[in-house]
Amino acid sequence: MSEVTVLGLGRVGYRTLKLLHELLSQASFNAVDANPGVKPLVEALGRTVFHAYSQDVLKQLAKKSDLIVTALPSSTAFPILKSLAEECVDIVDVSFTREDPYLLEPVVEKCGSVFIPDAGFAPGYSNLVAGYVERELGELESIDIMVGGIPSYPVPPLGYVVTWNPLDLIEEYKRPARIIRNGEVVAVDPLSETVTVDVEGVGRLEGFVSDGLRTLLRNTKARNMREITLRWPGHVGLMKFLRDLGLMSEEYVEINNNRVQPVRLLAKIFEARLKADVNDVAILHVEATGTSGGRYVETAVLQGTVENPATPYFTALVHAYASYLVVKGLVKPGVQPLENMSEHKHKFKEYLESKNVKINIKR
Template sequence: MSEVTVIGLGRVGFRTLKLLQELLPHASFNAVDANPGVKPLVEALDRTVFHVYSQNVLKELASRSDLIVTALPSSTAFPILKSLAEECVNIVDVSFTREDPYLLEPIVEKCGTVFIPDAGFAPGYSNLVAGYVGRGLGGLESIDIMVGGIPSYPVPPLGYVVTWNPLDLIEEYKRPARIIRNGEFIAVDPLSETITVDVESVGRLEGFVSDGLRTLLRNIRARNMREVTLRWPGHIGFMKLLRDLGLMSEEYLEIDNISVQPVKLLAKIFETRLKADVNDLAILHVEATGAGGKRYVETAVLQGTRENPATPYFTALVHAYTSYLVAKGLIKPGVQPLENMSEHKHGFQEYLESKNVKIMIKRW
């Protein structure tokens, strides 16, 4: 019986844990979180032992686990991933870290283990599609990867509701977006332009260029490549106003002798005020043109529910299935982002469709 440890039991991690129990019915599980309040939820699951987070606990669990599955906040994940990698254990991570995951390559290669970064919705499944399309079209002239987790209709005041870590959400509007334009690597202000797109079965949306290409910049060759985050029309103007006012700044302000980071205040406001009793959608729309002029368009849409929002659920589905492949020994050692796993595209697609993800593909 294999032993799997899941670290981080938030919106994504807990769902990943439950999905892995379905995928790996003969495995035993450890579940780790800094919040002891989630212990009753974990203890209700079969074959699972809860542990309160500490460095000593992680070290002990890494020494005996066949696989570590991590779903940690982006701001704190990388040092933990590095310490786990040094324990020579296989890791599947879903954190949106600022650091380049290839910084861990020397450790992973020395250990002969597997490290899969960005194993989520986007980046994640988006990378898998990009790798699959690049191989299928024999090279890429251009690829637009458009992704969004949005309410099923625009909810005031921002046309958006928060269903995942609000600090990670805000980071998308701040971080310079690295793209390829006319064969050159450049970094652009994510809110410098608004892009309009019509998505099948959804309607007209707007988008902003975001820093989601990450490992694709290293592993996919294209003359033009960008990721676009999708929202309902009007949203981007609101977010640019908040950013320009300084409410996304990490610099401390003194207010009544109290030091406050505006970005943390904004994240708390988002977490408490951008809630609504509404279903949501997770959308991936990829448009690619091959070097020979052939075209490929894939649209994947998941309709969420109030109990099971689409964005964290889609993320957890990819996270869990990727972890399943590693647990089964189907991924070769090394740093292996999902664009390197295109031979498993049909397996991912079948699994996602079995969980009510609607996938539409056009080729011409």
């Protein structure tokens, strides 16, 4: 019987744990979190022992677990992942880290273990689609990976609802976005241009270039490649206005003898004012052309509810299924972002569709 440890029981991690209970009906589970208040919730699932987080506890669990499934805050994720990799345990991770996952490759290769980084919605399923497209079409002339987690209708005043750390959200509109243009990796202003796309089942959306290609920059051969974050029309212009006005700046300004960073003030305003109990939708829309002329378009849409929002649920679905494949011994050792696992694309598609993700493919 397999023993699986899930580390981090937030919006994604807890959902992943529940899904793994369905996928691995014979496994036993450890659940680890810094908040002991979640203990009754996870132990009510059965076959699960809760552990309050500490480095010693994690080290002990790593020695006896067949797999550790991680969903950690970006501020702490990489050092913890590094310490787990050094224990030679298989890892499937969904945490965002600024560090390149391939920094762990020497340790993972020495151990002969598996490390799947970015095993979520986007990056994650988006990578799987990109890898599959390259497998189908060969070298790519262009690929646009368009992703969005948005309210089901444009909520005033920005057409958006904040459901995650507002500082991390604002960073998306500031951080230079790495794309591939004419075969070269270049960094561009994320708000330098607006893209418009009609998504079947959702409607017309607009997007801005975002820095989400990550391992695809290394592993996917494309002459031109971009990730585009989708929003309701009008949103990008409003965010550019706020940025150009200086409200996303980290430089201190003095107000009545108090030093304030405008970006932190804006984040607080977003946290307070961009809230609404509305359903949401997670969207992935990929358009690709091969250098030999082939074309591939895939659209994946998941409608969410207030109780079960689409973006964390879609993320957990991919996280859980990637973990299932590792437990079943279907992933080869090494650092294996999902673009390297395109042979499992049809299995992921079947699983996602069984969980109400609508997937449409055109060639």
